[in-house]
Amino acid sequence: MYVEMKNIYKQYGNFTASNNVSFGIEQGKLAALLGPSGSGKTTLLRMIAGLETPNSGDIYIDGQRVNDIPAAKRGIGFVFQSYALFRYMTVYDNVAFGLELQKMPKDQIRTRVMELLEITGLSGMEKRYPNQLSGGQRQRVAFARALAPRPHVLLLDEPFAAIDAKVRTELRLWLREVVTKLGITCIFVTHDQDEAVEVADQIIVTNHGEIEQVGTPFEIYKSPDTPFVAQFIGKPSVVEGYDALNGFDAIEGAKRAIIRPEFVKISRLGKLERFMSAAEEGIVEDVVFRGNHLDVTINIKGISVIGEWSLEKDTLEIGEKVNVLIYRLYIIDEQQNRTYLCENKEMQEEDIFYI
Amino acid sequence: MTEQEKLERQSKRTRMILIAVSVLFIFLMLVVPLAAIVVNSLKEGFGFYIQAITTEYVRNALKVTLIATIIAVVVNTFFGICAAWLLTKFSFKGKQVLATLIDIPFSISPVIVGLAFLMTFGRLGWTYPAIRAINQWLGTNFRIAFAIPGVVIATIFVTFPYVSREIIPVLNAQGKDEEEAAALMGAKGLKIFFKITFPQIKWALIYGIILCTSRALGEFGAVNALSKTRGETFTLPLEIDALYMSGTDVSITSAFAVSSILVIIAIIIMVVRNILEHRSNKKMEKGEA
Numbered sequence: 278m279y280v281e282m283k284n285i286y287k288q289y290g291n292f293t294a295s296n297n298v299s300f301g302i303e304q305g306k307l308a309a310l311l312g313p314s315g316s317g318k319t320t321l322l323r324m325i326a327g328l329e330t331p332n333s334g335d336i337y338i339d340g341q342r343v344n345d346i347p348a349a350k351r352g353i354g355f356v357f358q359s360y361a362l363f364r365y366m367t368v369y370d371n372v373a374f375g376l377e378l379q380k381m382p383k384d385q386i387r388t389r390v391m392e393l394l395e396i397t398g399l400s401g402m403e404k405r406y407p408n409q410l411s412g413g414q415r416q417r418v419a420f421a422r423a424l425a426p427r428p429h430v431l432l433l434d435e436p437f438a439a440i441d442a443k444v445r446t447e448l449r450l451w452l453r454e455v456v457t458k459l460g461i462t463c464i465f466v467t468h469d470q471d472e473a474v475e476v477a478d479q480i481i482v483t484n485h486g487e488i489e490q491v492g493t494p495f496e497i498y499k500s501p502d503t504p505f506v507a508q509f510i511g512k513p514s515v516v517e518g519y520d521a522l523n524g525f526d527a528i529e530g531a532k533r534a535i536i537r538p539e540f541v542k543i544s545r546l547g548k549l550e551r552f553m554s555a556a557e558e559g560i561v562e563d564v565v566f567r568g569n570h571l572d573v574t575i576n577i578k579g580i581s582v583i584g585e586w587s588l589e590k591d592t593l594e595i596g597e598k599v600n601v602l603i604y605r606l607y608i609i610d611e612q613q614n615r616t617y618l619c620e621n622k623e624m625q626e627e628d629i630f631y632i
Numbered sequence: 633m634t635e636q637e638k639l640e641r642q643s644k645r646t647r648m649i650l651i652a653v654s655v656l657f658i659f660l661m662l663v664v665p666l667a668a669i670v671v672n673s674l675k676e677g678f679g680f681y682i683q684a685i686t687t688e689y690v691r692n693a694l695k696v697t698l699i700a701t702i703i704a705v706v707v708n709t710f711f712g713i714c715a716a717w718l719l720t721k722f723s724f725k726g727k728q729v730l731a732t733l734i735d736i737p738f739s740i741s742p743v744i745v746g747l748a749f750l751m752t753f754g755r756l757g758w759t760y761p762a763i764r765a766i767n768q769w770l771g772t773n774f775r776i777a778f779a780i781p782g783v784v785i786a787t788i789f790v791t792f793p794y795v796s797r798e799i800i801p802v803l804n805a806q807g808k809d810e811e812e813a814a815a816l817m818g819a820k821g822l823k824i825f826f827k828i829t830f831p832q833i834k835w836a837l838i839y840g841i842i843l844c845t846s847r848a849l850g851e852f853g854a855v856n857a858l859s860k861t862r863g864e865t866f867t868l869p870l871e872i873d874a875l876y877m878s879g880t881d882v883s884i885t886s887a888f889a890v891s892s893i894l895v896i897i898a899i900i901i902m903v904v905r906n907i908l909e910h911r912s913n914k915k916m917e918k919g920e921a
Binding site: 348 | 807809810812813814815816817818819823827828831832
């Protein structure tokens, strides 16, 4: 592990920001700290940077314990959520600031700054001041400034939060590209699961100052460990009394389950070709236009489930009866803080029957 | 008439009324009295005017005023910046109390301040034995009350909050991010201050210094309690008061003549302030272009 946190504990007054947090990130990987506001993700990032000190626990970078090493000596580049560009300095001076502090010769500074402005697509802007730049450009100046002193670790606090949706998507891909090219270890904080899934190699899900799960985006998506992750990732509908649904049995102590739209197949009444015995009959409660599809809420035996409906098909009417096939669901056990993936057992039985 | 036109007409009328009220008020309260000073100071002719403002007393008072003002401004700028930096960039216990203490000179009458210093440094004051002991030891006759040090201290006290109060809102609005970013790259305290913080507070600081200067020049109440010797420890406002109080036609005209010195200094300060403000606005516009 290149960056590692071990049993980190951090308290602000009565508020516990980090409660026994441990995780590690391999060299050259892009990791996302994902969680809702107030879950302690920014605090973790600031502790790695050295802007905050944990009450207890150890932080390692490249095998070295850095708790007592000042922030400036940790070999870290930091991009602030607000970018924190020096507003009274030009783009050039902003990027050169860290290099000047390292007492690098002037001509080398010039070469390095120009190289970074090239990488970040800001060539020709070196004489501008931050307030003469767009949000995306400021963001890239912040990147260039953080990368200039060749840090081993790049830390980003909500890097895309203040940028409009279209530019954000471009910047995400750009960040991935640059970080991969430079082979730098990178950790970024986000509350946006799409961002984490799209950009990161590894996601660390935080909640109430604790780590809920660490894994690849696929693992986090596919097998959420805890009820929190199951409810945080994807577009979950939480249902009670899930054992009333065809093909699912109750697990003792677990009252609720999570169904994601991708677990649900909606068909017009009588048009379902297979697995009739596993399907349910439901009534369309609500239809919401989502741009590239419709979100359809269906009431099955008093349970509301959301599924997607293609715009290519004739639209569904509210009150219409449909067939619904639920492939699987996550049963969440809040007492044990666990989730169980349950496949529809009727479908499996029918599979066997057909073979 | 459409609704839009009605609204426009109404806002035009409001604007006219506001302009009229403001101009009338400023004219009656500021321009007329100031003009009275100029007119009265020249009542006995220009020769008399020059004579009145160059007497031994007036020259000495001007000297004392300038000494007190310069020291007060330098001291308050330094401590004002320190206090503002401390209050905005660090968190510690008792921060709120300190912030309130800084504002005390705003809320206490200067006369009371003067008396308080008198009771601290004067013959009845609790520091008097110490001062006397030091004087005996060094063979000097150093005094605070009824001497120039007292005038300076009173002026410093009364003008203390101006610089810090101007800077604090600016520092608060800027946040700590830029400083943190600089620190992360390895910049040390003073470097951060001069490269990052100072450019942010420059204009607020200049404005604070100007306010502090104006207030120091005009201080009367606190200094009055601590300064009793005309021609030695009197400041210009005290000298003006003394001239006016002596009641003869000639001395009253002299009082106006001496007042005009303060008015002229005030006008110079205002012009400088406006030039600076104009420049800063221009710079901002250029920055945004």
